[in-house]
Amino acid sequence: MIGVSQGTLSELDQDKYKPSIDNVSFYLNNNTVYPLLKPFLTTKQNEQLLNDILNGSEGRTSLAGQLSGSGPKGLINEDLRYCPACLSEDCANFGECYLNRYHQLKHINICHKHNCSLISKCPECSFDLTSNSGQLYLKKPVCPLGHKIDPIPDSVVNIENQLQNDLMTDFIYLMENQGDTDANELSVKLLSCLGEKGYIHPSGLIHKTKLINDFFESYSEQRLASVIPEKRYFLERRTIKRLFKSEF
Ligand SMILES: [Zn+2]
Ligand SMILES: [Zn+2]
Structure with missing residues (x-):
């Protein structure tokens, strides 16, 4: 190996490779539901949240953990979920599937793009499609036991779906147009x-x-x-x- 020492990083190396607050902010803004939380946090809470992620919460209850977890204050659904139609589209467009951050919001059970129900289990065999420990994610629209997951058209647009869709439209607007609010x-x-x-x-x-x-x-x-x-x-x-x- 050239230039890479084996074993644990020394303290000096850890500091060298530690991301900056700006890097963490950029990553969170573009890949997580953080931009939805940010306008509802005071500047002090926002600083605490970024600091918790960067340096750990030092034994306190982590604000980042509270807000991103599935507890009462958390925004994220307990099970990670997919939209069957987005799975097929991602695979066709990018060659593999991705977890979409908009599909992980608690209380929103539909894909705002396709207006169909989100799933966490295979529609055919009910096998879990993801593990929350992060060890299992779909790369193709196929369940771990081999069943192809096809888009399921939701023919019924009920009143509940409409409200969830309206909420998602507002959430996305807020996430993309908040500035420094x-x-x-x-x-x-x-x-x-x-x-x-x-x-x-x-x-x-x-x-x-x-x-x-x-x-x-x-x-x-x-x-x-x-x-x-x-x-x-x-x-x-x-x-x-x-x-x-x-x-x-
Ligand atoms: Zn979708
Ligand atoms: Zn299956």
Whole structure:
């Protein structure tokens, strides 16, 4: 081997090969759901998240882990998923298949491009198509037991799919057009909109209960059931108190 020492990297080498914050940001922006989280984080939280990824969380609960995991605050679905139609398209266009970041969002169960259901198991034998440990990913649209996975046309575009599709359109817009928006800026914009719509009393008090009731009436509780908790959760005292705090 030329110029590469065997064994573990020395501390000096580790520093030399350590990615910079800019490199980590670039990678996260282009390959993960980080751009969807970023506008909802304060500048301080964003710095903590990048630092956790770069240097480890030093025994604290990692903010990156909380947000990217499948726990209550996490955005990512527990099982990694594929769109059968995207699998075939990727294979035809690139010679192999990829995991799409937009398919891994919790509560979004359809591909926004093909409007069909996402799958984590083979439609024919129910064998897992991926392992969350990262050891199994599909390279071709074929399950590990050899069944070809064909695109399944979803003939029924139901009301739930429509809501998920609308949400994805908003998510993608947010991911691609956020600039340097952070949670404080977003909070100011939101409060300004609420003021214009009459949800803020001249004393500064926000009519939160009315806002929650109007929101659920506008979208219908039934439609929202697949993507957010029930209305009574938002009306709980402790949830209401947390609403509109820029740092969650
Ligand atoms: Zn698709
Ligand atoms: Zn199979």
